Amino acid sequence: MNKTVKQCRHFFQLALCYPLLVMAENNPALDYEQARWHPLHFKPAIETATNEQCLACHQAVLQPQVKAQSPAGIQSKTVLAWYQTLTVYAGEQDTFHRRHLVTPLAKELMNLQCNTCHQGHDPREEAVIPPTSANATFTLRKTVNPETTCLKCHGQFNAQLMGLPEPWHQIREIMGDNCLLCHATIRTTRHQVNYLNSEAIEKAGQKNADACYGCHGGRAWYRISYPYPRHPWPGQSQYVPDWAKDRH
Numbered sequence: 001m002n003k004t005v006k007q008c009r010h011f012f013q014l015a016l017c018y019p020l021l022v023m024a025e026n027n028p029a030l031d032y033e034q035a036r037w038h039p040l041h042f043k044p045a046i047e048t049a050t051n052e053q054c055l056a057c058h059q060a061v062l063q064p065q066v067k068a069q070s071p072a073g074i075q076s077k078t079v080l081a082w083y084q085t086l087t088v089y090a091g092e093q094d095t096f097h098r099r100h101l102v103t104p105l106a107k108e109l110m111n112l113q114c115n116t117c118h119q120g121h122d123p124r125e126e127a128v129i130p131p132t133s134a135n136a137t138f139t140l141r142k143t144v145n146p147e148t149t150c151l152k153c154h155g156q157f158n159a160q161l162m163g164l165p166e167p168w169h170q171i172r173e174i175m176g177d178n179c180l181l182c183h184a185t186i187r188t189t190r191h192q193v194n195y196l197n198s199e200a201i202e203k204a205g206q207k208n209a210d211a212c213y214g215c216h217g218g219r220a221w222y223r224i225s226y227p228y229p230r231h232p233w234p235g236q237s238q239y240v241p242d243w244a245k246d247r248h
């Protein structure tokens, strides 16, 4: 066993070290560098990679890893972050990957794959050298593009575009806490993408507006909203608002 693997075993709790150990045990033919530069990480192979293929080395990303207590002694059970206060939030503190792939809510509403977020990159062009403040189209090796992934479900609620006078959390009661008040007839052709369970989403939204709000402002990490495509819907008016002119 080489030195890196030994070091890794020492720090075995680090998620990144698991692939190494798994490899060393299951596939002695692949050394660390070979696995790290495995073609599955990059285009085009990553486009058709299955979760199982990735998990063969990276099963650790789905193992529970949240500590029961912080170094300062705070019990993780007793703290909730602002984005964990929606009524659809359930269960104990969990990791990022598990919250998107294996929690009951994630499984019910979504069908995310490793390659929904990890879309690959060109290994030879990891970063611009020298660094530049211009909008260069380079990505760091493990970078996931936030504008085309995270923003879709973690952008701001776009009250202005909806013609609503206030952000949702201030007017939800006046609206009967119900997105479907309007969205039973407006923009009804929605969520027809392979990473969402569209029927389950509609059912969840009928029961609880927080299910909808959860992906449309209730867990916003950004100050901007995602410019969603505007799919034609039955009964749509001929009038196209200015903001919608480029939406297809």
Ligand code: HEC
Pocket: 016, 017, 019, 020, 023, 030, 032, 035, 036, 038, 040, 041, 046, 049, 053, 054, 055, 056, 057, 058, 114, 115, 118, 141, 142
């Ligand atoms: C043959 C084993 C193997 C397979 C299959 C594999 N990986 Fe990896 N992966 C590795 C190793 C080894 C590393 C490097 C870990 C380190 O540097 O500590 C790595 C690193 C990564 C990183 C972090 C990159 C960085 O710069 O820190 C990500 C993200 C990743 N893999 C995602 C994936 C995804 C998604 C798939 C499936 C499409 C996949 N891997 C398939 C072994 C594998």
Ligand code: HEC
Pocket: 015, 016, 051, 054, 055, 058, 061, 097, 100, 101, 112, 113, 114, 115, 116, 117, 118, 142, 143, 144, 149
């Ligand atoms: C919701 C989007 C999303 C999905 C789905 C996803 N990842 Fe990640 N993953 C990320 C982000 C974001 C990071 C952190 C990237 C960074 O630090 O630059 C990350 C980091 C990683 C890393 C680096 C180690 C770590 O834990 O930080 C590995 C390995 C990895 N992902 C593998 C996978 C595998 C395997 C799957 C499928 C089972 C998967 N990911 C699914 C977004 C995702």
Ligand code: HEC
Pocket: 083, 084, 088, 089, 090, 093, 094, 095, 096, 099, 100, 103, 104, 105, 106, 109, 110, 117, 144, 146, 149, 150, 151, 152, 153, 154, 195, 214, 215, 219
């Ligand atoms: C398809 C929709 C979707 C995408 C894309 C998505 N998320 Fe999420 N995210 C969710 C949902 C739904 C939850 C709540 C899951 C739950 O409560 O079990 C969530 C929860 C979270 C949480 C909270 C985890 C916790 O401990 O409560 C973070 C942080 C997060 N997402 C960050 C990201 C980042 C960063 C990306 C991009 C790499 C991303 N998300 C992409 C839908 C998405």
Ligand code: HEC
Pocket: 158, 161, 162, 163, 164, 168, 175, 178, 179, 180, 181, 182, 183, 186, 187, 209, 212, 213, 216, 225, 226, 227, 228, 229, 230, 241, 244
């Ligand atoms: C008072 C009526 C009303 C309510 C209530 C309402 N919306 Fe909307 N929503 C609209 C209108 C109007 C549009 C723009 C329709 C169009 O494309 O012309 C819209 C558009 C959207 C869009 C697309 C935005 C874009 O950039 O294309 C999303 C996403 C959305 N609403 C989600 C929600 C969610 C989630 C809720 C509940 C938390 C909600 N809406 C409550 C009226 C409403």
Ligand code: HEC
Pocket: 109, 110, 152, 153, 179, 180, 183, 186, 187, 189, 190, 191, 192, 193, 196, 201, 202, 204, 205, 206, 211, 212, 213, 214, 215, 216, 228, 229, 230, 231, 232
């Ligand atoms: C798991 C996350 C998630 C949930 C839950 C969710 N949405 Fe969405 N919504 C998305 C994503 C991602 C898109 C963009 C999909 C695409 O690119 O076509 C979207 C698109 C939309 C759009 C734009 C429709 C169009 O013209 O394509 C509307 C309107 C909308 N959602 C309303 C709702 C309503 C109402 C609910 C509750 C019944 C809801 N969403 C629940 C993630 C979610």
